[in-house]
Amino acid sequence: MNYKLMHKDIHVADILIDETVCAIVKTGTVYHFEHLPVGCLDGKGHIDRAALNEWWRGRAIPASRQGIQEALCQMHMDMPQTLLEKCMGLSLSDQYWICPVDLQVKWSEVNFFENDFSEDVGNILFRKKLSKREINLFSPDNTSDGWLKKKWNISDGKRYLIKGGSGINRQEPYNEVFASILMERLGIAHVSYSLMVQEEEPYSVCEDFVGLGTELIRAWYIMQTAKKENHVSVYQHYLNCCENLGIKGVKEAIDRMLVVDYLIANEDRHQNNFGVLREAETLKWLGAAPIYDSGTSLWFSTPTAFVRGEAPKLASKPFKTSHEEQIKLVSSFDWLDTSGLKGVEEEFREVVKDSPFVDNARSDAICNAIRKRCEMLLKVIEERKKGRLVSADCFYDVEKDAAYSGKKDEN
Numbered sequence: 001m002n003y004k005l006m007h008k009d010i011h012v013a014d015i016l017i018d019e020t021v022c023a024i025v026k027t028g029t030v031y032h033f034e035h036l037p038v039g040c041l042d043g044k045g046h047i048d049r050a051a052l053n054e055w056w057r058g059r060a061i062p063a064s065r066q067g068i069q070e071a072l073c074q075m076h077m078d079m080p081q082t083l084l085e086k087c088m089g090l091s092l093s094d095q096y097w098i099c100p101v102d103l104q105v106k107w108s109e110v111n112f113f114e115n116d117f118s119e120d121v122g123n124i125l126f127r128k129k130l131s132k133r134e135i136n137l138f139s140p141d142n143t144s145d146g147w148l149k150k151k152w153n154i155s156d157g158k159r160y161l162i163k164g165g166s167g168i169n170r171q172e173p174y175n176e177v178f179a180s181i182l183m184e185r186l187g188i189a190h191v192s193y194s195l196m197v198q199e200e201e202p203y204s205v206c207e208d209f210v211g212l213g214t215e216l217i218r219a220w221y222i223m224q225t226a227k228k229e230n231h232v233s234v235y236q237h238y239l240n241c242c243e244n245l246g247i248k249g250v251k252e253a254i255d256r257m258l259v260v261d262y263l264i265a266n267e268d269r270h271q272n273n274f275g276v277l278r279e280a281e282t283l284k285w286l287g288a289a290p291i292y293d294s295g296t297s298l299w300f301s302t303p304t305a306f307v308r309g310e311a312p313k314l315a316s317k318p319f320k321t322s323h324e325e326q327i328k329l330v331s332s333f334d335w336l337d338t339s340g341l342k343g344v345e346e347e348f349r350e351v352v353k354d355s356p357f358v359d360n361a362r363s364d365a366i367c368n369a370i371r372k373r374c375e376m377l378l379k380v381i382e383e384r385k386k387g388r389l390v391s392a393d394c395f396y397d398v399e400k401d402a403a404y405s406g407k408k409d410e411n
Helices: 049-058 068-075 082-086 120-125 172-186 234-245 250-264 323-329 345-351 360-385 398-405
Strands: 002-007 010-018 023-030 096-100 150-155 158-163 194-198 201-207 214-218 275-279 285-288
Touching (some): 023 049, 068 120, 120 150, 158 172, 172 194, 172 250, 172 345, 250 360
Antiparallel strands (some): 002 010, 002 096, 150 158, 158 201, 275 285
16 A cells, blocks of 8 residues: 655655555655655665665564554454554654655644544453454554553543553562652662552553654664764764764763663663664754563563672673663763662662562562672772773774784673
8 A cells, every 4th residue: 555654744755565464565756855754764774665665664562562463353453564554653752654645634633642542452462352342543552662561541631651561570660769769869860660550460650751743763763864884883872873963962872871771770771771862853952761561570581599790690681781881881971979879779669568479578579689780880880990890882993993902892
């Protein structure tokens, strides 16, 4: 079917989508190259259809989402990507959408920031059985990412994302709330999460931090705007891409993100879990997005007996595979008021005090581990004052540094 790729009311390009494979099989005239999704141009300034398809499919619910197969069966769909066309590709993260070529409709008439939407898809994803009436698939839940069950909700005119937990501990919602408290203490820009309990299940709730005129551009797409040379680290490549695009304050924002992730032992800060904000119409870059999506942390899936602050096998992303190496990328700790760390572990105990999933033994173990992480960070800061614990990625050509150290960089 032929569509117009739209950016708000700007007709960006003509595209042909094959509904059987849910892919953009042809691109026609491009009317506004500058308004194409970030990272969808090749090195010669032409539209890259493979990259555009990756962007399009990346808008869909991932196949790893909890309960997605059961939900698709109830909606009589074959795969998550088929839901994209049912909502015109509309999202609550950006201002892109697709419009059938023979349909005359304005952005103001369809976007989810101003207009109501169906909660049918979200309710199905939350395993709620609907009546036999026809299911309304016009929903921003069709374009929500991540593997945890989640849904969008409208309350008092505001858009809120409700997200559940996993495993026997259901810990991710509690972690989001604790991370919010930690960042509030440290004065770090963040998305604020609160706790909601429904039918004894914990959920985190946050207001949409993207507004009617702004949009989130995830780090992954920023890094597609230029080819990464082999001798450049992932960290430096991201900073280079941001600098080339004219995005300010990114290094300072990354410093803060890495400190938070070190303290909460975040295991999943992948390249879609942070990014930057821009104005949709003017394309003006607004700087780094506030820190969001910090639930896969605080030993969320680790058995209580193995919860330790100094645990050496904790996974780390996006720049290094260990937190010990990644914290060395922080360019400066001068901004950090460490007094905000005093007694912060007790905030976690308060958050989970009524939880039927996190018992006292686990709460004690995690509080002790948080306290240990704070102590470890203070030692890192002291070593930095002595000129130690600085990653070569911050200052040197990685290939030359690897040759000096006798090994290649792990990233």
